[in-house]
Amino acid sequence: MIPVAFDYERPDTVDAALALLAEHGEDATVLAGGHSLLPVMKLRLGAPELVIDIGRLADLNYIRVEGDEVAIGAGTRHRDLEASEVLATEVPLLPAVARTVGDPQVRHRGTIGGSLAHADPASDLPAAVLALNGTVVLRSARGERQVPITGFYTGVFSSVKEPDELIVEVRVPRTGAAGWAYEKFTRRSNDWAIVAVAVVDGRVGLVNMGPTPLRASATEAALAEGASIEDAAALADQATDPPADTAATREYRRHLARLLTKRALTTAAGV
Amino acid sequence: MSGNTVKVDITVNGEQTSADVEPRLLLAHYLRENVGLKATNIGCDTTSCGACTVLVDGESVKSCTVLAVQTDQRSVTTLEGLSPEGGELHPMAKAFREEHGLQCGFCTPGMVMAAVSLIEENPNPTERDVREGLEGNLCRCTGYHNIVRAVLAAAGQDPDAEQKREAESDASRTAPGFSTGGAGA
Ligand SMILES: Cc1cc2nc3c(=O)[nH]c(=O)nc-3n(C[C@H](O)[C@H](O)[C@H](O)COP(=O)(O)OP(=O)(O)OC[C@H]3O[C@@H](n4cnc5c(N)ncnc54)[C@H](O)[C@@H]3O)c2cc1C
Ligand code: FES
Ligand code: FES
Numbered sequence: 441m442i443p444v445a446f447d448y449e450r451p452d453t454v455d456a457a458l459a460l461l462a463e464h465g466e467d468a469t470v471l472a473g474g475h476s477l478l479p480v481m482k483l484r485l486g487a488p489e490l491v492i493d494i495g496r497l498a499d500l501n502y503i504r505v506e507g508d509e510v511a512i513g514a515g516t517r518h519r520d521l522e523a524s525e526v527l528a529t530e531v532p533l534l535p536a537v538a539r540t541v542g543d544p545q546v547r548h549r550g551t552i553g554g555s556l557a558h559a560d561p562a563s564d565l566p567a568a569v570l571a572l573n574g575t576v577v578l579r580s581a582r583g584e585r586q587v588p589i590t591g592f593y594t595g596v597f598s599s600v601k602e603p604d605e606l607i608v609e610v611r612v613p614r615t616g617a618a619g620w621a622y623e624k625f626t627r628r629s630n631d632w633a634i635v636a637v638a639v640v641d642g643r644v645g646l647v648n649m650g651p652t653p654l655r656a657s658a659t660e661a662a663l664a665e666g667a668s669i670e671d672a673a674a675l676a677d678q679a680t681d682p683p684a685d686t687a688a689t690r691e692y693r694r695h696l697a698r699l700l701t702k703r704a705l706t707t708a709a710g711v
Numbered sequence: 712m713s714g715n716t717v718k719v720d721i722t723v724n725g726e727q728t729s730a731d732v733e734p735r736l737l738l739a740h741y742l743r744e745n746v747g748l749k750a751t752n753i754g755c756d757t758t759s760c761g762a763c764t765v766l767v768d769g770e771s772v773k774s775c776t777v778l779a780v781q782t783d784q785r786s787v788t789t790l791e792g793l794s795p796e797g798g799e800l801h802p803m804a805k806a807f808r809e810e811h812g813l814q815c816g817f818c819t820p821g822m823v824m825a826a827v828s829l830i831e832e833n834p835n836p837t838e839r840d841v842r843e844g845l846e847g848n849l850c851r852c853t854g855y856h857n858i859v860r861a862v863l864a865a866a867g868q869d870p871d872a873e874q875k876r877e878a879e880s881d882a883s884r885t886a887p888g889f890s891t892g893g894a895g896a
Contacts, residue, residue, distance in 0.1 A: 441756050448717055448734035448780055471781075478776050479758060481735075491734065495781060519770075543847025544828065545761065548770045549777065630846040 443481035450493040454500065454579070454608065460492050461604045462581035468492055470606065472515060472554035475546050500553065500608060503527060508614055514553025514607045518565075522547060531612055533620040533640045537568040540622065543630040553607040559597045559652070561683075562632045564624065566593070567653035569610060571638040571645030577609035578602075586611075593652035615641050619708035623700040627687070634687045635696040637676070639704040649680040649697050656680075659701060669709065673702035719783040723748070724792025734780050738772075739763045741779035742789055750790035750820045754849075761848030764821035764828075765789050771828035773847070790820040793827065803827050803865045810870065812861035814852035822848050826862045836866055838877035 451457040461468055469488035471477055472495055480486040494500065500515030503524050510530050512521075521527060521538035528535055541547055541555075541564050555565040556576060566589075569576075574589045578601055592599050601607065624636035624647070636647035637656075642663055644656035658675035682693035716731040723746050730745050742748050742765065754762035756775050763774040766788040793801035803823050806812070813819045822845065829836065829844035836844065841862045842855070850858060860870035 442737070443735045445733060445735055447715055448778075450780070450783075471778075474778065474781065475758065475776060478778070482756070482776075493781065543761070544832075544844060545764060545771045545773045545825065545847045546758070548767075548772050548828075628846075629843060 441482040441484075443478070444484060444487035446481075446488055447490045448493065449490065450496065452497075454494075454497055454606070457492055457494050457497065458579060458581045458604070458606060460490070461606065464490050464492075466603045468603075470494055470557075472551045472557075473517060473549035474554075475542070475550040476554060476558040476560070494606070495551075505530060505614065506611075509611045510614055512552055512610045512612070514551065514556075514609060516552050518542075518547035518550050518552070518555075519544075521552065530614045530616060531572065533568055533572065533615065533622060533638060534565075534612070536620075537564050537622050537638060540564055540624045540633075540636075546630075552610055556592075556610060557599070557601060557607050559593055559595075559599050561596060561650060561652055562648045563653075564622075564633060564636060564638075564647060567636065567645035567647040568622070568638045568640075569612060569645075570653045570655060571640050571643045572612040572615065573643065574610055574612040576601075576607055577611065578605045579608045580605040584608075590655075596651045619710060621704040621707035623704040623707075625696050625700060635682070635693050635700060637697065637700040637704045639701070639708045644676065644701060644704070646676070646680065646697055646701075649677065649682045649693060651681065654680055656697070656701060659705075663705075669702060669705045669711075673698055673705055676701035717780050717783075719779055721779065721782050721784075722786040724788055725786075732779050734778060736779045737775055738765070738767075738777040738779050738782055738787070739774035742774060742787070745779075748789050748791050752817055752820060754817065754821075759849070760818070760821070761825055761845075762818055762821040764824045764848065766824055766828060769828070769831060771825045771847075788824070790823055793823070801827075803830070803862070806861040806865035807858070810857045810861035810864055812853065812858040818848060818850040818852075822850065822858055826858075826865065829862065830866050834866065835868075836862070838863065838873050 468490040471491045471493045500513040502513040503526050518538040518541045522535050569589050576587045576592050618641035620640040624633045633647045638645040644659050646654045656676040658678040659672045662672040677694035677697040682690050684690045720729040742751050752762040754760035758776045765774045825848050841859050863870040
């Protein structure tokens, strides 16, 4: 399968990439790791006129502590999250989640910025960043803005990101020793999640339980009021809208959300 | 406006290659058609099977899902590059032969390249590490058993001893199909 022909630019700086985006807008598409975009283009579900390759911008590739947060450049690959010593102590949820994405070859290419931008509700990292209460930093030739992840997604494959904007950074709080767990349910080891649940510091993020990553708000509220893990987890599918497909029915996904939430909360509590 | 070509310079198996290519040219096609190296197979063409796995700057990638332009100025290694002609077989290739880690051989180039990358990142893998590390590569012939043994052997381990240790260490986690160690298959 071969993509429709396109023009290719590989700018040397973030500013040059933003200038190209400002000029070409909706006719252009950014290429990071290419592990969502290239399959889409090979299937000809997408056919951008111009591909702007940001895959080598060193300015987008870092993981560093800044005050109470860890700042992660959008070009950081899943493999780099997995192997990061900073994250292992400051935000241990993220390496553990990154390790479950696809297979090693996918993790050598795919990036956190690409995962967040692609906005697939079955993706792992968006729900993890949601459970972390992270922030997405967007930049365009017009300026920079910070969007809390809680307000970033608007639907399946869609977010508040404008066509001329680049995700340049993801910021997450340092959770350190706070309890965390990731429970991902798949049929085969390198599959996408049928459902997955990220827990950190009493917050619960759900993968594939609606058009966007979701928080299990009823569960979080019950926990805050002192409910048992068992009782709180029983509320995990409230206000969700899971899809039905060949992998699972809606009701089965609801069951998984409750069960995996119970398991994740139990692990996070260290019991 | 679309369809301009781009000049790429890619080091393949230590040798400089260059060509004017369409940006949409996949690395797998560049290697097979432009450079003429046919060990890299295309199986699924959908990032699923791993048959097209090669190394880019030493790390495994699926070359059906990488554009040739993305490897401009980079170093690519294919199966051919592991064992120079007339020289010794690469230890991983040798281990696949000695442990009978292949039957039809279609998955083998990708399997070997994925295994080389795996050992590079984790020089002392357990049996579980090997099985999980090869999750991106499908083999329709071998049942994986001898492939896993080959990778353990190439990492300098005794496959019998490691499989026994793995089986005894945490039997409750041992998935169906995992070796129970000891004698026989
Ligand atoms: C076989 C396979 C299995 C996979 N399994 C999983 C899985 O289990 N879990 C999971 O979560 N994901 C999985 N993925 C997806 C993988 O994680 C992708 O790498 C990721 O979703 C996209 O990241 P990328 O860097 O490859 O983005 P690209 O494919 O390069 O881009 C994806 C989209 O995001 C846009 N984009 C990229 N970077 C930016 C940026 N910085 N700013 C603005 N827009 C940007 C692009 O324009 C494009 O629209 C899998 C992929 C494959 C091929
Ligand atoms: S041909 Fe590339 S993964 Fe199957
Ligand atoms: S040996 Fe035939 S597919 Fe693996």
